Amino acid sequence: MRVLVTGGCGYIGSHTITDLTSRGHEVAIVDNFSNASPAVLERLASITGVRPISFQADIRDRAALLSIFQEVRPDAVIHFAALKSVGESWEQPLRYFDNNITGTIVLLQVMHECGVRKLVFSSSATVYGMPESCPISEDAPLRVTNPYGRTKLVMEELIGDLCAADESLQAAVLRYFNPVGAHPSGELGESPSGPPANLMPYICQVAAGRREYLNVFGNDYDTADGTGVRDYIHVMDLARAHTDALDALNTCGESFTVNLGTGRGYSVLELVKAFELASGRLIPLRFCPRRAGDVGACYADPSRAAERLGWTAQFDLARMCEDAWRWQCRHPNGI
Ligand code: NAD
Numbered sequence: 417m418r419v420l421v422t423g424g425c426g427y428i429g430s431h432t433i434t435d436l437t438s439r440g441h442e443v444a445i446v447d448n449f450s451n452a453s454p455a456v457l458e459r460l461a462s463i464t465g466v467r468p469i470s471f472q473a474d475i476r477d478r479a480a481l482l483s484i485f486q487e488v489r490p491d492a493v494i495h496f497a498a499l500k501s502v503g504e505s506w507e508q509p510l511r512y513f514d515n516n517i518t519g520t521i522v523l524l525q526v527m528h529e530c531g532v533r534k535l536v537f538s539s540s541a542t543v544y545g546m547p548e549s550c551p552i553s554e555d556a557p558l559r560v561t562n563p564y565g566r567t568k569l570v571m572e573e574l575i576g577d578l579c580a581a582d583e584s585l586q587a588a589v590l591r592y593f594n595p596v597g598a599h600p601s602g603e604l605g606e607s608p609s610g611p612p613a614n615l616m617p618y619i620c621q622v623a624a625g626r627r628e629y630l631n632v633f634g635n636d637y638d639t640a641d642g643t644g645v646r647d648y649i650h651v652m653d654l655a656r657a658h659t660d661a662l663d664a665l666n667t668c669g670e671s672f673t674v675n676l677g678t679g680r681g682y683s684v685l686e687l688v689k690a691f692e693l694a695s696g697r698l699i700p701l702r703f704c705p706r707r708a709g710d711v712g713a714c715y716a717d718p719s720r721a722a723e724r725l726g727w728t729a730q731f732d733l734a735r736m737c738e739d740a741w742r743w744q745c746r747h748p749n750g751i
């Protein structure tokens with residue numbers, strides 16, 4: 417298929433492009449580089465042997481997007497482009513609503529106008545808010561707790577209504593749990609701008625000596641060691657699920673929503689220990705109060721993804737840490 421990837425130079429998009437390309441799909445990227453570097457394109461070329469066609473444009477720019485669609489004539493769209501920081505979304509909620517929701521509406525309009533009927537959409541476990549219990553299935557109540565999560569829920573709802581109104585449009589909504597790790601080459605990975613908000617990139621920077629210690633947000637949760645438990649998933653496993661989702665849309669011809677996680681939760685301290693083993697570095701810790709809005713435990717029931725996509729995660733926590741550390745060592749300042 418010819419696939420247009422919005423946000424394709426970002427963390428998850430770039431890894432997904434390596435999987436799409438290795439499985440014979442043609443890829444075109446649209447990215448405004450608000451959180452990515454064009455250098456990713458060279459890395460993709462050296463990893464895959466193919467330099468993807470890319471367009472620098474904002475998905476909210478309807479005229480630009482329309483002309484990209486007319487030039488590329490995609491069979492399907494994978495839509496990663498979004499702002500993704502929970503903390504920043506409290507500081508600039510309108511920017512998040514506009515970038516994520518307006519951007520998605522413009523994309524859906526242009527898809528409609530150009531007759532593109534297949535969409536894979538990046539959603540997030542954030543739509544479950546404070547889950548009542550774990551593992552979390554796709555039927556769990558949806559109740560978001562921050563403006564970023566709100567954008568994901570609204571976009572899921574818009575896409576759901578659109579698919580209900582027009583059966584020829586098919587969407588795969590993928591709810592990621594906690595993506596971590598990097599491409600095994602060490603040439604693609606996560607490049608947070610400013611101090612990392614997420615655990616794995618923060619640990620990487622402590623191990624590299626860029627930060628003195630890791631703040632552990634809360635050790636009084638109702639978990640085995642008191643620290644927060646999450647379902648970390650290797651970004652290459654996540655990448656593979658996108659190509660599988662495209663295949664599933666082609667074969668089953670109907671829309672679906674699936675969780676993408678391993679189904680196994682690890683605590684902050686377990687992740688730290690695994691990282692210390694993988695890197696041979698000590699991670700000094702400082703215990704602090706809970707972070708506002710955090711839940712104690714959050715991990716997926718991934719059985720629907722196994723049924724729908726034939727997909728299960730393959731990489732374990734050790735491998736997530738090894739690959740994240742390789743990326744950190746090879747590219748200490750990000751891309
Ligand atoms: P990222 O910031 O690395 O990638 C997003 C890409 O989209 C960037 O390259 C950015 O430049 C681009 N972009 C943003 N707004 C745009 C716009 N208006 N027009 C064109 N390009 C735009 O983020 P990521 O971690 O790769 O996340 C990809 C998707 O997955 C996002 O939708 C995010 O909400 C979702 N997600 C991420 C996580 C995570 O922890 N990384 C978890 C769950 C869901």
Ligand code: WQD
Pocket residue numbers: 500502539540541542593594595613614615616618630631632633634643644645646684707710
């Ligand atoms: C993991 C655990 C923290 C940093 C976020 C978004 C979610 C999704 C994925 C996009 C928690 C603890 C963290 C630190 C710590 N993104 N922690 N010290 O919060 O599960 O999910 O990213 O959709 O929407 O909310 O991930 O990596 O921030 O935290 O102790 O410096 O690590 O308290 O228990 P989270 P995270």
